[in-house]
Amino acid sequence: MSENPLVEDFATDWDHSDPQWVADPYPIWEDLRQRCPVAHTDRYGGGWFPATHAGVSTIAKDTDNFTSRTVVIGNGRPTELDLPAPIGVAPPITSDPPFHAIARRLILPAFAPGPINALEPMIRDLCSSLLDGLEGEQVVNAGTKYAQYIPPGVIRGMLGFPEEDIEKFLEFVHIILEGVDHPEEERILEFAPVEEYFTAQIEDHMDNPRDDLTTYLLNVELDGQNLALEHVFGTMLLILVAGIDTTWSAIGSAIWHLAHNPDDLERLVNEPDLMPVAVEEFLRFYAPVTMARLVKHDMDYLGCPMKEDDWILLGFPAANRDPVVFKDADKFIIDRAENRHVAFGLGIHRCAGSNLARLELRVAIEEFIKRYPRFDLADADAVTWAPGQIRGPRNLPIRVSQLAQQY
């Protein structure tokens, strides 16, 4: 949690790690939409937070005035070391045009609906076996024992790493997620075992090519040449960083919602065909991901005196609650038919893994409610929410056993 002083006015001093924002950001955003609507802060070296859908959309699509070279807000302004624009450290998420399109084209085919939909049986087996492991427990931690394990299990499988390495793989995920904003020298030390393991896997895949993402990255060509091994490694890291706590958060939020909205749970159990529409409403209402941009040059923009290298916090979750775009925006409507949500971002940086995230979210909920048709929060006050740019429940104790037996 933040060591920063507590925020008194989010319009002039916002902080996405403030305890009030972490616990329940939605009233803050609604207040900002009414009286701001682009909030400012001097924290983190200075930054702006558009709270409306229009503001988020305008900036997300404006790659002339904003750069993606850093998408996670650090403690201060980025230094030259962080900024190898237009490629960035983890292409394509940190890339700007024109390189962005090249890097993105390389990975999109692997995340298109065809190859992703083929993973459904694997994801279902994974969810089912995680639930098998919880059998007999009256209170299951749906955050730490279920949601948390699903994305790493899927990505381990996609990369084609051995199943028995799952614990090692989970440890790497923690190292990477926790190390994201550590200083460069620390990160190099922390990443050493990750690099060693990935290198060994890359070598093994070169010797024994197979139908997985690692082999794909090794074989794919850019200008008639294979990718440099550093590029392959960087893309693997991106997939880990972008594909783990994001989806884990979405799954956890959905289970948290169903645990204290029994009517919605009952409808989903009784009307399985509702799932695709419900998944979109989970994504709108509990969008986990907020991304950053940097202002490219001094300018007056949306009525704000922006300075070069000011942060922009792109609140896609806030845009999803804007009543100008969504009727009854602050109400979760499980069968909402018109739902133009922006949980996966807008414009050229649309989440490359959105098809996978959707599939994981749907299958994770389907398997959970199949196993536990009724459940509720074992201890509402014990639920904790991740701070920072990815929002979702971490500790999520769910009471399952006695309720389930009533069915």
Added chain:
Amino acid sequence: MKVRIDPELCQGQGRCFSIAPTIFDFDDLGNGVVIGDGTLSADTLALAQLAQANCPEHAIFIEE
């Protein structure tokens, strides 16, 4: 009435071909494409309009 997707606006959000798989498909990159010439019948117009109303990028157009 005809439906079309503006390829410059489409970012592969994936809503159209999920909602209306008889009208839209996806290409190798996961971007939406219209099946056939996009002609809509009285039966398919509403479904195309629903897909349009769910496209976050406003990339779907229905025209005379």
